[in-house]
Amino acid sequence: MPEASAVASRVPPSKALRGRINAVGAAVFVLGLGVWELAVRTGLLDFAYLPPPSDVVVGLGELIETGQLQGALAHTLFVALSGWALAGLLGVAAGSVLGLVRPVWRYSMASLEALRALPIVAFVPVAVLLYGFSARMEIVVACYAALWPILLNTISGMRTEQRLIEVGAxxxxxxxxxxxxxxxPAATAQIVVGLRLGLSISLVLTLVAEMVGNPAGLGFLLVDKAEALQPAQMFAGVFVVGVAGIVLNALLMVxxxxxxxxxxxxAGEGG
Amino acid sequence: MTRSSEPTGHGTGSAAGTDSPGATNGTDGTDSISCEGVGVTLSGSSGALDVLGGVDISVARGEFVSILGTSGSGKTTLLRVLGGLLPATTGTVRCHGSVVTGPADGVVTVFQDYVHSLLPWRTVRRNVGLGIEAGCDRAERDERVDEALIMVGLRQRADEYPWRLSGGMQQRVQIARALATRPRVLLMDEPFGALDAMTKASLQDQLQQVQELTATTVVFVTHDVEEAVYLSDRVLVLDGSPAAIGLALDIPLERPRHQVTTKESADYLRLRHRVYEALGHDIGERARLGEHDHA
Incomplete structure (x- = not known):
């Protein structure tokens, strides 16, 4: 990308990190876990398959021990990131052309709007039919899902302020x-917004594709553990999915x- | 529209003729930038609007010319035509002998809205270098950027981002960016219009010094009469609708000028008086809006 600034943040990383950790927020989260544990142990929450957090930790340990988690996580991350990266290339390139070349925009916008209105999940069975139960099918689904926010944000980011164009002239x-x-560079902040949205939706659709299509990755792990009546391991999987989403977003922002x-x-989004 | 169909061939010298009101006073006989019979019709929501009609201007090399006019009189439109940002509906613009069809080489426009004219993701230094990155190697670029920053007194702030500077400093960055290209003509569109009075005065003096140093031709659009008289060799007042040059007044005040003493001199006051009159501020009467027969 252009204008890459080689200057790293001047704040030392340890201090920057400490400033970002929200102690009160973390305390509330821990308290919530405590209440959950208590409610299940005392029978206040009475579901047949709701494990307390301590069991989920044990389940997580089991998943790691058998190596199931590592394999599933690696698969899902590989697919989600590949699809997203592909969508990033396609979305920024196509978005630039659509945003800059008026006739292209005029000819294609109606089709784009129609496609966008189609819920992405409806596309999953189509992809399964076209590509079979494969990682390729997952990547296509993840890419398609991530393409939309990246494309639309790039198009709107390309509407540069007229005065800046005059400065160039x-x-x-x-x-x-x-x-x-x-x-x-003027569109960068908005393209980054598109990339962030795209990354989270790419992860979501990868999981869906694994649940209904390709039997692999974290999505399949969740379904598999639910059907095997191993709620502790299933909840551990849910937890890992959540953490993966947060970590990916944080890495992208850094x-x-x-x-x-x-x-x-x-753009007022710096750190 | 008196001269709308003149030939558009290349030519030097003051083709506008000495009898027209906007003609050059010929400081050294060669035109830097000129226009003949320029008319501009803009299409707006309420139909076509004739903004300018039959404007003849001829600016000599090194001359400082101000264009004055009431709000909405077409000053900015005229400057955009001179800068090649807006095509004239009729007439021609010439810069150093060639007909202007787009932003000409050696002609740089400085805009009023410095906030939107600087690239907020670039530091001051890299903003100033924007116009010379393609044509210069790194060493020459750095040298020219430093030179321009020193001229506007911002050498110390080179590595800041523009949005961390005050309005006056940001405008100086934009001026430095123009100076770094070593322009022959500087077109300035109300550059100090958004600044407070003290900042404005100090930037006026800085501009005066820079122009003395570089001998750049300046066309300066403003709605501030005092500013126009203080800075210029010649003041042009736009008048009428569509607007044409209503008054062309030489300002033979001694240079360098001084904010206090120059503005106290009888000559200054007399010139200022004439410009106010041309703008329709009748003495002893409140300023009227609308059409006027100019002086």
Missing amino acids: VLRLSRPAVLWKIRL AARLAFRGQLNA
């Missing part, structure tokens, strides 16, 4: 230079801040 920048030095410090600061 007045300084006699070439057309590629206007795109590279003005339009793309990477974006390192790469596009100036652009994100300018």
Whole structure:
């Protein structure tokens, strides 16, 4: 991407991290776990298959011990990230063209709107039919799902402020230079928003594809453990999915801040 | 529209003729930037609007010319035409002899809204370098950027982001960006219009110094009469609808000018008086809005 700023954050990382941890919020979370544990142990919550958090921890240990978790997590992450990365390339490229070339936008917008209105989940059986029970099918689904937010945010980010375009004209920048030095950096903050939304939806659709299609990864693990009546392990899987989503988003934000410090600061999203 | 169908061939010298009100006073005989019979019709929601009609201007090299006019008189439109940002409906614009069809080489426009004109993701230094990155190697670029920043007194703030600076400083960054390209003509669209009075005065003096140093031709659009008289070699007042040059007034005040003493001099006050009159501020009467027969 253009304008990559090599300057890393000037705040030392340990201090920055400490500033980001919300002690009160964490305490509430721990308290919630405690209440859950208590409610299940005392019989206040009476479901046949609701394990207390302590059992979930044990279940997590079992999953790690058998190596099921590592395999499933690696598969799901590989698929979700591949689909997302593909969507990132396609979405930013196509979004730039759609945002910049008026006729292309006019000819394709109706089709795009129609496709977008189709719930993405409805696309999963289609993909299964086309690509079979394969990782490729999952990647196609994840990519399709992530493409939309990335594409739409790129298109809207490309509507650069007219004055900046005039600045480029007045300084006699070439057309590629206007795109590279003005339009793309001006759109960066919004493209990053699209990438974040795309990443989380790519993970969601990967799980769905694994639940109803390809028997692999975390999605299949959840369904499999539920059917095998192992709620502790199933909840452990849910927990891992949640953590994976949070970690992926955080990693993306750190990477974006390192790469596009100036652009994100300018948009009020810097760290 | 008196001269709308003049030939558009290349030519140097002041083709506008000495009898027209906007003609050059010919400081050294060669035009830097000029326009003949320029008319602009803009299509708006309420139909076509004739903004400018038959504007003749000829600016000599190194001259400082201000364009004044009431709000909505077409000053900015005229500057955009000169800068090649807006095509003239009729007439031609020439810059150093060639007909202008887009932003010309060596002509840089400085906009009023500095906030939207700077790239917020670039530091001051990289903003100033924007226009010379393609044509210069790194060493020359750094040298020219430093030179421009020193001229506007922002050498110390080179590594800040523009949005961390005050409004006056941001406008100086935009001026430095223009200066770094070593322009022959600087077109300034109410550059100090959004600044407070003290900042404005200090930037006026800085601009005066820079122009003295670089001998750049300046066309300066403003609605501030005092500013126009204080800075200029010549003041042009736009008048009428569609607007044309209503008054062209030479400002033969001694240079360098001084905010206090120049503005106290009888000559200054007399010139200022004439400009106010041309803008329709009749003496002893409140300013009227609308159409006027100009002086």
